[in-house]
Amino acid sequence: MTTRYTGEPRLLANLADDETGSVHDEKTARALGYQGAFVPGSIVATHAIGLITDHWGERWFEGGWYRFKFISPVYSNVAVTRSAQIQGNEMLLSVADCQGLLCCAGEAGLGYNRPWQDKAASVSAVEAGTTPVFATTPPGTELGEWTFRLDPVSGDKLVDAAADDAGHCRSISDQRMSAPPELLMEMALKHVHQHEIDLSGTRGPGMWTQHELALSKALLFDHDYRLKQWVADSGYRGGKPFIDFEFTVSDRGQQVAQGRHQSKWLPFENV
Numbered sequence: 001m002t003t004r005y006t007g008e009p010r011l012l013a014n015l016a017d018d019e020t021g022s023v024h025d026e027k028t029a030r031a032l033g034y035q036g037a038f039v040p041g042s043i044v045a046t047h048a049i050g051l052i053t054d055h056w057g058e059r060w061f062e063g064g065w066y067r068f069k070f071i072s073p074v075y076s077n078v079a080v081t082r083s084a085q086i087q088g089n090e091m092l093l094s095v096a097d098c099q100g101l102l103c104c105a106g107e108a109g110l111g112y113n114r115p116w117q118d119k120a121a122s123v124s125a126v127e128a129g130t131t132p133v134f135a136t137t138p139p140g141t142e143l144g145e146w147t148f149r150l151d152p153v154s155g156d157k158l159v160d161a162a163a164d165d166a167g168h169c170r171s172i173s174d175q176r177m178s179a180p181p182e183l184l185m186e187m188a189l190k191h192v193h194q195h196e197i198d199l200s201g202t203r204g205p206g207m208w209t210q211h212e213l214a215l216s217k218a219l220l221f222d223h224d225y226r227l228k229q230w231v232a233d234s235g236y237r238g239g240k241p242f243i244d245f246e247f248t249v250s251d252r253g254q255q256v257a258q259g260r261h262q263s264k265w266l267p268f269e270n271v
Contacts, residue, residue: 003086005051009079009098012039012047013161022205023073039074039161041208042182042189044104046162048093049181051084052108055091058218059110061178065214066108067115068093070207074103112216116260133201133241134234141231143245146191150179152221158183178218185211188247188259191229202241202265209242210262217256219249226250232260240264 014037016024023029026037045068052060074080078097085092093106107115158180189208199206219225232246242264249257 004084005055005086006083007051007081009081010047010163011079012043012074012076012163014039014076015043015157015161016040023207028205029073034073036073036075036077038207039076041068041070041104041211042186043158043161044068044070044074044080044095045106045185045211046158046180046182047080048082048084048095048104048106049108050162051082051093052091055084055086056110058178060108061215061218063112063216064108064110065113065115065212066093066106066181067210067212068104068106069210070104072097072101072103112214114214114258114260115212133236134198134231134243135200136198137231137234137243139231139233143191143195143229143231145226145228146194147224147226148187148191149224150183150187150219150221152177152179154186155179155183155221158186177221179221181213181215181219182211184219184249184257185213185259185261188227188229188245188261191227191247192245197243199265204265206263206265208261209264210244211259212261213257213259215257217251219257223251225256237264240266 014024016022017026017037019025021028023038024040029037048068049066052066056064080095080097080103082095090107090109093108094102095104096102227247227249229245229247231243233244234242236242242262244260244262246260247258248255
């Protein structure tokens with residue numbers, strides 16, 4: 001049996017509009033030919049994740065996964081609609097604008113499964129005749145480890161920006177709440193930004209195009225976690241340079257999450 005859900009049109013907020021030089025900055029985005037600044041992928045994904053948590057609730061936080069691909073920009077002044085199609089333990093998700101343009105496509109399910117394990121996207125695809133990229137940060141390059149905490153104020157801002165009425169900070173006891181999963185993805189992106197990634201052969205700014213995450217237990221606010229991250233893959237896909245980062249998150253030596261995220265750039269020869 002297949003179950004379908006469709007949400008009401010909502011405006012999502014751009015919490016990164018102060019990041020000058022990025023696609024979240026109005027001036028930069030318009031200079032690249034877009035109609036305005038992009039709403040960050042973490043906010044778009046959080047909007048869609050509301051359907052996952054509404055359907056599976058606490059069960060998903062204790063063993064669940066998702067995979068989102070960002071296809072078209074979401075703008076803060078254009079309403080979007082989220083939808084889901086559920087069959088058994090798997091769900092297909094989408095976020096589309098008011099004209100029906102698909103902005104984000106996703107999958108989710110139950111179980112602590114790496115969503116990229118059997119996907120073609122995890123296989124490097126270096127296209128013939130392209131300029132070498134990321135020469136000094138090849139696959140296998142380690143970005144080290146980092147201890148971090150998930151901040152409840154940041155979690156509230158993320159859920160509010162994603163226009164999710166119910167939120168998805170789910171109660172896992174009378175006193176503890178689980179953090180929104182994309183807050184963890186934001187921490188992984190922050191960890192990448194702490195390192196000098198070789199962008200030779202590319203034209204900036206980069207755009208995060210894919211988020212994948214698996215959880216084995218709920219993530220807590222104000223709790224120490226350890227993140228380990230590395231370059232998983234790089235090359236060209238669809239004529240654009242890409243780089244994939246993979247990470248694990250542990251709690252006192254026990255792995256509680258694993259994830260992967262991808263960024264793409266314009267090739268240098270397009271300048």
